Amino acid sequence: MEGQLAHIGAGLAAIGSGAAAIGVGNVAGSFLSGALRNPSAAAGQTATLFIGIAFAEALGIFAFLVALLLMFAV
Amino acid sequence: MSEDTATNGAETLAESGSGHGGDAAAAVGGSSHDIPGVAPSGLQIHPMEQFEPARLFGEGEIFWYTPTNVTLWMLLAVLSVALLMVMGTSGRAIIPSRAQSTAELAYGFVRKMVEDVAGKDALGFFPYIMTLFLFIVTANLLAILPMSFSSTSQIVVTAVMALAVFLTVTILGFVKNGMKFLGLFWVSSAPLALRPILAVIELISYFVRPVSHSVRLAGNIMAGHAVVKVFAGFAGVLGLGSVLPILAITSVLALELLVSFVQAYVFAILTCVYLKDALHPSH
Numbered sequence: 430m431e432g433q434l435a436h437i438g439a440g441l442a443a444i445g446s447g448a449a450a451i452g453v454g455n456v457a458g459s460f461l462s463g464a465l466r467n468p469s470a471a472a473g474q475t476a477t478l479f480i481g482i483a484f485a486e487a488l489g490i491f492a493f494l495v496a497l498l499l500m501f502a503v
Numbered sequence: 504m505s506e507d508t509a510t511n512g513a514e515t516l517a518e519s520g521s522g523h524g525g526d527a528a529a530a531v532g533g534s535s536h537d538i539p540g541v542a543p544s545g546l547q548i549h550p551m552e553q554f555e556p557a558r559l560f561g562e563g564e565i566f567w568y569t570p571t572n573v574t575l576w577m578l579l580a581v582l583s584v585a586l587l588m589v590m591g592t593s594g595r596a597i598i599p600s601r602a603q604s605t606a607e608l609a610y611g612f613v614r615k616m617v618e619d620v621a622g623k624d625a626l627g628f629f630p631y632i633m634t635l636f637l638f639i640v641t642a643n644l645l646a647i648l649p650m651s652f653s654s655t656s657q658i659v660v661t662a663v664m665a666l667a668v669f670l671t672v673t674i675l676g677f678v679k680n681g682m683k684f685l686g687l688f689w690v691s692s693a694p695l696a697l698r699p700i701l702a703v704i705e706l707i708s709y710f711v712r713p714v715s716h717s718v719r720l721a722g723n724i725m726a727g728h729a730v731v732k733v734f735a736g737f738a739g740v741l742g743l744g745s746v747l748p749i750l751a752i753t754s755v756l757a758l759e760l761l762v763s764f765v766q767a768y769v770f771a772i773l774t775c776v777y778l779k780d781a782l783h784p785s786h
Contacts, residue, residue: 476620480776483769487715493722494714 435503442496449489456481548739550732554656554725576654580642609637613771620775621782628778631671635664636771643724643763647756656725658717665717668774676781687784716773723766727759 460478464471556571565571591606599607613633617625639655646653654660676684688705690698734752738745 473619476616476772479765479769479772480620483719483773486719487711490715490718490722491711494718 431503435499439496439499442492442499445492445495446489449486449492452485452488453482456485548732548736550729550736553728553732554653556657572652573654573657573660576645576652577642577660580638580645580654583645584637584641609633613637616768616772617775620772621778625775625778625782628671632771632774632778635668635774636767639664639720639770640764640767643767644760646724646728647759647763653724653728656721656728658721661717661721662713664770665713668716668777669713672774672777672781675778676784679782680784684781684784687780691785712777716770720766720770723762727755727762731755731759 456478460471460474460481464474556565556573558565559570559572559575587602587609588606590600590602592603594600594603596603610633613636614626614629617629617632621628642655643653645651646655676687680686688702688709690701690705693701731752734748734755737748738752741748
């Protein structure tokens with residue numbers, strides 16, 4: 430029974446990946462809308478784009494980590 | 504009629520491939536290939552089985568010094584980087600060969616990234632970041648090859664690299680700035696009442712860095728390869744309809760090509776960001 434509960438918890442933790450997807454989509458969408466307004470400035474900001482994506486993704490990674498721990502460590 | 508023959512064909516394919524459990528030859532039924540711990544119903548190909556490290560020689564336990572498929576593919580990545588760089592720098596022609604222009608492209612790309620993100624005074628760390636980037640990107644690209652092993656999908660491998668970056672950055676911060684490095688956690692632009700709370704948050708986010716740094720790379724590579732394996736399982740079951748999963752596998756592999764480059768880039772660029780924090784800790 431407890432093992433099954435851990436599986437349910439792992440599934441719930443996977444919702445966090447969807448939340449991270451919203452965050453990453455926000456970053457990329459905002460970058461694109463800014464880049465289309467001023468295309469000449471866009472090339473210099475791709476590094477910032479990737480840093481922003483990485484930071485938004487980090488929280489999704491923690492959700493993934495929780496799911497992994499529930500699947501294999503509990 | 505044609506569907507019947509197709510299923511028969513798939514079954515004989517599965518039976519002939521039963522010995523080594525290859526990529527495309529997914530098992531259809533057949534109790535001979537049940538993986539222990541996996542329910543017999545549903546997918547007969549286990550998507551996470553490909554990430555299990557195995558000894559190269561003989562049987563038995565795996566110690567830290569045992570040559571496994573992880574070490575083999577890491578060695579291959581190192582050898583390919585060395586080969587590219589040796590071939591790229593041996594000619595030094597004015598009109599570069601293909602190897603030379605690839606090597607020059609990689610050099611210029613990483614150097615510009617370090618200069619732009621971490622600043623000119625971090626260029627002493629350029630060889631380190633170049634090594635990290637080239638190793639990760641080569642290991643990722645080698646992992647896309649059929650029947651290969653993805654060494655960067657092992658959290659052990661990425662955790663060692665992330666911990667090395669973390670220790671380097673922390674020690675560098677204290678050596679360069681002394682106790683002023685702690686100013687990284689004391690946000691001087693915030694109101695005084697908020698600063699202790701922010702300090703706790705900054706401290707947590709600082710120590711969580713190696714975790715997200717390593718799990719990001721390993722998780723992305725692992726997830727991509729597991730998706731490919733899941734679609735390979737579909738392809739074995741569907742018979743003639745397996746054209747669809749094979750098309751899906753092709754497009755997922757194209758995405759993997761992008762991901763393996765982007766994740767190496769992100770790993771390197773985050774190293775640059777952490778370096779900049781260590782060199783200029785003021786907020």
